Amino acid sequence: MIQLPEDFITKMKRLMGEEYEELEASYNEGKVQGLRINTLKIDKDDFLKISPFHLESVSWCIEGFYYQEGDRPGKHPFHEAGLYYIQEPSAMAAGALLDPQPGERVLDLCAAPGGKSTHIAAMLQGEGLLVSNEIHPARAKILSQNVERMGIRNCIVTNEEPPRLKQKFLSYFDKILVDAPCSGEGMFRKDPEACQEWSLENVALCAVRQLEILNCAAAMLKPQGKLVYSTCTFSPEENERVLEQFLCEHKEFSLIEASIFEGFKPGRVEWTTHRTRTLQKALRLWPHRLRGEGHFLAILKKEDGDLPKKVKTKLKPLDKNSMKDYFDFGKNYLKEVPQGDFIQFGENLYCLPEIEVSLEQLRVLRPGWHLGTLKKSRFEPSHALALSLKSFEAQNVISFSAVSEEILSYLKGETIETSGIDGWNLICVEGYSIGWGKLVQSVLKNHYPKGLRW
Numbered sequence: 001m002i003q004l005p006e007d008f009i010t011k012m013k014r015l016m017g018e019e020y021e022e023l024e025a026s027y028n029e030g031k032v033q034g035l036r037i038n039t040l041k042i043d044k045d046d047f048l049k050i051s052p053f054h055l056e057s058v059s060w061c062i063e064g065f066y067y068q069e070g071d072r073p074g075k076h077p078f079h080e081a082g083l084y085y086i087q088e089p090s091a092m093a094a095g096a097l098l099d100p101q102p103g104e105r106v107l108d109l110c111a112a113p114g115g116k117s118t119h120i121a122a123m124l125q126g127e128g129l130l131v132s133n134e135i136h137p138a139r140a141k142i143l144s145q146n147v148e149r150m151g152i153r154n155c156i157v158t159n160e161e162p163p164r165l166k167q168k169f170l171s172y173f174d175k176i177l178v179d180a181p182c183s184g185e186g187m188f189r190k191d192p193e194a195c196q197e198w199s200l201e202n203v204a205l206c207a208v209r210q211l212e213i214l215n216c217a218a219a220m221l222k223p224q225g226k227l228v229y230s231t232c233t234f235s236p237e238e239n240e241r242v243l244e245q246f247l248c249e250h251k252e253f254s255l256i257e258a259s260i261f262e263g264f265k266p267g268r269v270e271w272t273t274h275r276t277r278t279l280q281k282a283l284r285l286w287p288h289r290l291r292g293e294g295h296f297l298a299i300l301k302k303e304d305g306d307l308p309k310k311v312k313t314k315l316k317p318l319d320k321n322s323m324k325d326y327f328d329f330g331k332n333y334l335k336e337v338p339q340g341d342f343i344q345f346g347e348n349l350y351c352l353p354e355i356e357v358s359l360e361q362l363r364v365l366r367p368g369w370h371l372g373t374l375k376k377s378r379f380e381p382s383h384a385l386a387l388s389l390k391s392f393e394a395q396n397v398i399s400f401s402a403v404s405e406e407i408l409s410y411l412k413g414e415t416i417e418t419s420g421i422d423g424w425n426l427i428c429v430e431g432y433s434i435g436w437g438k439l440v441q442s443v444l445k446n447h448y449p450k451g452l453r454w
């Protein structure tokens, strides 16, 4: 039995009345676990044919599934190949509500570790732009690794404070997700530390910060743009009341109705300061009403505002010899050489998504699709390039079965004896890319990144 904070119990009993007993009982049940199929890498039906897990659909997310306790999907080669992301089922509702369309510009302002960003990227299907931002440097690194693992090409990962991003991206995005840092009451079952860190003071602090973040997001949204606000907490101060205050300060915004699935409950008007009726359009996902740990979500629309400014960005010309090495690699080992706006960060070569904003002065971890490193007189392809390729896009492919000794050796970083064509080979598991290897006379030199090895 989880030891819930006393102040939390008193407060929730007062707010919920008899319903509190149902909430409390839910803390005695096991946590709910889910995974979301990454449709950038594999079709849902194709995954279901090869999945070794016991899966059951999550009703509000087409690609979302519950898995069972013994499944351990985090320890499977398919995980390293980015075929899915392990995500708490109620968190999957945010992407579904934001509903990004291919070609749109989307910002995920509080993005690490990347559950919702990788969902958004899958929905964009490689078209348009995703800016995934995380304020904490260490968490931003994990976000960037997850963007890489999921094979995302059109994502820029930044490590910024929202006010600094605001200066660059005024009225810029079609859609924004603010999955705000919160007191984490929906994490109590999953993470006992969330219980220990909880306090009434922290709830109040979170509410102030959430409003500040929302204010920045509001300025970055285009007129007619859509903003989804979400938290994984239940406190009215961080949910209905933050939005009530925001709507009061931003007359250009209104709440819009969201699709309702079984178990989704409306926002609680009686918990707002001024009985603001429109807040019933928000959604509450309670752990005692559906199979999920719990979330609060709302969709806001910006009715009017300034139009975005167009800025022409000048990219530095790249060294011709280095680029020749890149194009030689592409001709020899890829069916089609990736083209676009190239930029170089140190030795690293990236293909920049269409952005029309200069990234100068921003802390950028990943300025787009990482293609590889430009070494002295040779090009070395990146792990990100491997993971973003379909097997038919590479000239030489070696695919191992998911249950083979070879795939385990590969993930451990070992050298493998195997037949194939000498040179760079795209290594796959069951036909899905997982990394690079270089074959020389039937010996495969392992290029699986050292930091990821099992």
Ligand SMILES: C[S@@+](CC[C@H](N)C(=O)[O-])C[C@H]1O[C@@H](n2cnc3c(N)ncnc32)[C@H](O)[C@@H]1O
Binding pocket: 091, 109, 110, 111, 112, 113, 114, 115, 116, 117, 134, 135, 136, 139, 161, 162, 179, 180, 181, 182, 209, 213
């Ligand atoms: C709920 S988590 C995000 C989870 C993420 N959206 C996902 O689905 O994986 C909130 C994030 O906001 C970040 N954060 C904390 N303070 C912030 C601030 N002042 N501005 C923006 N983000 C902040 C936290 O570091 C944390 O990673």
